[in-house]
Amino acid sequence: MLAIKDLSKRFGGLLALRDVSLEAAPGDITAVIGPNGAGKSTLMNVISGFIAPNSGTITVGGEPITGMKPHEVCRKGLARTFQNLQMFTDMSVVEAVVTGRTRHRRASLVANLLMTPRVWREEEEAADQSRALLETMGIGSAYWERRAGDLPYGLQRRVEIARALATEPTYLLLDEPAAGLNDDESTALGETLCKLAERGIGVVLIEHDIELVMKVSRHIHVMDAGTVIASGSPDAVRANPDVVKAYLGEENAS
Ligand SMILES: Nc1ncnc2c1ncn2[C@@H]1O[C@H](COP(=O)(O)OP(=O)(O)OP(=O)(O)O)[C@@H](O)[C@H]1O
Ligand SMILES: [Mg+2]
Numbered sequence: 001m002l003a004i005k006d007l008s009k010r011f012g013g014l015l016a017l018r019d020v021s022l023e024a025a026p027g028d029i030t031a032v033i034g035p036n037g038a039g040k041s042t043l044m045n046v047i048s049g050f051i052a053p054n055s056g057t058i059t060v061g062g063e064p065i066t067g068m069k070p071h072e073v074c075r076k077g078l079a080r081t082f083q084n085l086q087m088f089t090d091m092s093v094v095e096a097v098v099t100g101r102t103r104h105r106r107a108s109l110v111a112n113l114l115m116t117p118r119v120w121r122e123e124e125e126a127a128d129q130s131r132a133l134l135e136t137m138g139i140g141s142a143y144w145e146r147r148a149g150d151l152p153y154g155l156q157r158r159v160e161i162a163r164a165l166a167t168e169p170t171y172l173l174l175d176e177p178a179a180g181l182n183d184d185e186s187t188a189l190g191e192t193l194c195k196l197a198e199r200g201i202g203v204v205l206i207e208h209d210i211e212l213v214m215k216v217s218r219h220i221h222v223m224d225a226g227t228v229i230a231s232g233s234p235d236a237v238r239a240n241p242d243v244v245k246a247y248l249g250e251e252n253a254s
Helices: 040-047 069-074 093-104 110-114 116-135 151-164 183-199 210-216 234-238 241-248
Strands: 002-011 016-024 029-033 055-060 076-078 171-175 202-207 219-224 227-232
Touching: 002 040, 016 055, 016 219, 016 227, 029 040, 029 183, 029 210, 040 171, 055 093, 055 227, 069 076, 069 110, 069 183, 076 151, 093 116, 093 151, 116 183, 151 171, 151 183, 183 202, 183 210, 210 227, 210 234, 219 234, 219 241, 227 234, 227 241
Parallel strands: 029 202, 029 219, 076 171, 171 202
Antiparallel strands: 002 016, 002 055, 219 227
């Protein structure tokens, strides 16, 4: 279990997260939705170690990870994606994915410099694994040696998820992965996320595409103004008057 308990984060006078508690299980897709400014990205930044919380705890399989640095959080089995591929655009698609795998490299610096057989073998393994992940993400061999930054936007988003998967995470945190995708791409993404969950990965999905969320999630948490206002199955959340109110405003809710 990924368990978040009473998490709070203050930015000056703004309480961006107020006593947020939620859980996500391996093999499930858990969604976090809510209007703009609800605190969803802040929550992801805190979980992944990019922002320290003011209070509260985060545990993975019972082990506390609160306050750890991003690379330490990653080593505990939590991977996240970023909005874009910025740092990796000049690499080939395969190389961009291989960068995700570095936490599994064991060969020493000297061995790397001398390019020993072991290093060579590890590089080959890393490239093989990256190609397999790209296949999983629906990116065929025609794209593998192309410059990552030259791929269409929708495919770059998939490369970014493959890069996160290369860390071999137990949990995959996605912040608006469907942003900028067309309907077909969004449907395909949903199918891919279900496939990852079937393999045992716990997917935490922050998303504005409600149709996608309703289709793939087992559990949905709705945030508004820094707090979780509703949690439950897609059907329960859809029928919750507080949720309708948060999205449409008071006057439209009744
Ligand atoms: N680094 C920061 N410094 C100050 N305020 C911040 C910072 N990051 C976020 N905020 C504020 O915290 C609140 C929550 O922002 P956050 O980005 O988490 O919302 P969100 O739910 O991800 O919204 P969106 O759906 O638009 O992405 C907003 O009012 C935002 O302006
Ligand atoms: Mg956000």
